[in-house]
Amino acid sequence: MIALLIRDLRLAVRAGGGFGMGLSFYLLIAVLVPLGVGPDPAVLARIAPGILWVGALLSCLLSLDRLFALDFEDGSLDLLATAPIPLEGVVLVKAVAHWIVTGVPLVLAAPLLGVLLNLGAQGYVWLVVSLALGTPALSMIGAFGAALTVGVRRGGLLLGLLVLPMYLPTLIFGAEVVKRAAAGLAVATPLALLSGITAAALALLPFAAAAALRINLR
Amino acid sequence: MTLTVTDLCIARAGVPVLQGLSFGVAPGQALVLRGPNGIGKTTLLRTIAGLQPPLSGYILVDDQAVAYAGHADGIKSTLTVGENLGFWAQVFGTNKVADAVSGFNLAALVSRPAAQLSAGQKRRLGLARLLVSGRAIWALDEPTVSLDSAAVQMFAHAIAAHLAKGGSALIATHVDLGLQAATLDLTPYRAKATAGFGAFDGGLE
16 A cells, blocks of 8 residues: 555656646635735735635645546556455545645645735644644545546546535634634634544545445446 | 356446356466457456456455456556556565566566557556466456567467466457467357346346
8 A cells, every 4th residue: 555655646746737736726826816805904814714725625626536537547446446455445545645745735835825815923823733634634535526426537527516515514614723713712623623524534435435436447 | 266157147337248157267277258349258357357246146266366457557657667567566465576577578668657668568568467466367358459479479478377387367369379278259148138137227236
């Protein structure tokens, strides 16, 4: 399974795009929103938590449709399904690889983009913490969606429609953490709920995604 | 490791294609599958590899013993030949990359990105993966497509060596590989195209 992780990371680096695309999309959102909304610092500070989280979510969504589709098209997925590693493990490893390639750069870039959006000073630490806890759920839920749509040609739209509703709890609680932190309030409740969603997604969805893949491989 | 198939009925996209199929492949034996296009050769091989369930009947085999090679080779074009083989060696927990490289004459290509290979060279890389997997039963779907005559010889040689070591192979091919192998024509087992036999129910399963 470590071999699979290394292979996926290597493919992401070699193919270009993988690392850069989500991150540059995130950057674009964070740069364009202040230009569109206007320079009023109070308004920007109010919308910053929401924008930073919506941006992270959409950036995650961008590269999801390739998660299994590439392996499906070139036959690797058939071979992985007959290999001695469990398909649940394959799904989990591919979600982890997606998180390392997409989620981690977003987490690291978020504080920088917070400056552009005039995020409240107390918000920065919790912005990083909430994204670090929330983005693994985005990758895992996305992997489930990608497994459901793997046989569909140009399934990107369908994938987005399927995955976005499942992303909502993560978005709501994640943005709530940052909002409360920026306003100087306690963050324990939304943070616990956010972590709970991530834990549940990581525990349950590999099995659901593997079942979906088995059906799609028939 | 014997492969035994008893009274098997299989379906493609919910429509039964083969029924009443029974055969066995003992260690050291190969079985060549023949039949017209669409008879269900690929479906049979995918079913035996465990990628889809049969409609009815039994396949007695250790599912960790079958190595499947389909139409697509599962090659990552941005990785080199050596990296592709090394990955599968790690997945299957073997260290037979060197055997596979020499068996399919890939030594000159090891550090070349797979994207630069010709169709025949890709096919050889895909078949070399079988040697890397170290599995006893090979389920091969049209393995000689886009191979030249020298490469077909190389492949026949690899199969013969595999059989000599007690492995077995199930090959859907129209090319004569010069093997001492039994041939199974699938035409008599074509599923009756009657609505009565699960044609509709099969689609819902």
